[in-house]
Amino acid sequence: MGSLCINEVLRDDELRSILSRLEDDKDKERFGLVCKRWLHLQSTERKKLSVRAGPHMLRKIAARFSRLVELDLSQSVSRSFYPGVTDSDLAVIADGFKSLKLLNLQNCKAVAEGCQDLRSLHLAGCKSVTDGTLQALSKNCRNLEELGLLGCTSISDSGVIDLVNGCQNIKFLDLNKCSNIGDNGISSVSKSCSSSLKTLKLLDCYKVGDKSILSLAKFCMNLETLIIGGCRDISDESIKHLAASCKSSLKNLRMDWCLNISDSSLSCILSQCRNLEALDIGCCEEVTDAAFQDLGEVELSLKVLKVNCPKVTVVGIGNVLEKCASLEYIDVRSCPHVTQASCEEAGLQFPQCCKVNFAGCLFEPDVLL
Secondary structure, X not given: OOOOOHHHHOOHHHHHHHHHOOOOHHHHHHHOOOOHHHHHHHHHHOOEEEOOOOHHHHHHHHHHOOOOOEEEOOOOOOOOOOOOOOHHHHXXXXXXOOOOOEEEOOOOOHHHHHOOOOXXXXXXXXXXXXXXXXXXXXXXXXXXXXXXXXXXXXOOHHHHXXXXXXXXXXXXXXXXXXXXXXXXXXHHHHHHOOOOOOEEEOOOOOEOEHHHHHHHHHHOOOOOEEEOOOOOEOEHHHHHHHHHHOOOOOOEEEOOOOOEOEHHHHHHHHHHOOOOOEEEOOOOOEOEHHHHXXXXXXXXXXXXXXXXXXXXEHHHHHHHHHHOXXXXXXXXXXXXXXXXXXXXXXXXXXXXXXXXXXXXXXXXXXXXX
């Protein structure tokens, strides 16, 4: 009986099983050197790749490494090459690497110098994003409309001021958990992007105070979404100005843990901002039932309301229900005086389509995240 070739005996799934048991990267490379078939299998099973390449080579790489999960195009600061990563490169990456979950562009000129018509950029959690990054965006990406910087803790007011000196068409700016951002940066945003800004997110930016909100009220009258949860220095004075200035535009307002907010400013928001659809006042400890009284004759547009204020009772919730026929979700889980039993005892009637979160067991709408 003649000898058999291993390729005649083993199926692809068996070869893949062998490959998966090789722990050393060099052994995996040697596996691919056996023959074209083994090289193809080795290539399709590869999950990570670090490379520098233009669109033509990226297409070849995408065809060969079809299951790639991580693609590293990062460059060293001292040896970064022009034009870095361009719009064409990113288009090839988006089209060719269907399994990609992580794309590393650290120190690439991509974002600023290579993609000068960039409109939307999200860099959430990128610790390497600095004020220098924002300065480069300002110089080269003047058409930028949407920028997500959630958790980019290395940026400061200086970088934000530089950013809006050049990028004055920003509609959406996410600075959630950028703990070094304060009033100077936000005041610059409100002045430079006054006609375009519609969404501003400042969750847990504890340096942001009344100066920022007063500036937004003065310049940004098209503001639709404002997230200021955890900004504990914001007080009634600035919120009242915001209510008056943005009464026609404001749709979503999150101000949980704004501990200086009381009935007077909340009442202004509810009575003046008639297009308001989502409101979060969780843990605003000074808010009482009085905030929901004397709201006038006009029906409110509220669809999502997160109360969770310890002083609010079923009386306040009853006043809300009288004005909010379109309410779809209400969260009262941290209101000790508002329970399912107390609401039933008071005869409260929630809208038929409204989900009531008494115990934290319902999925929350993401409109205020």
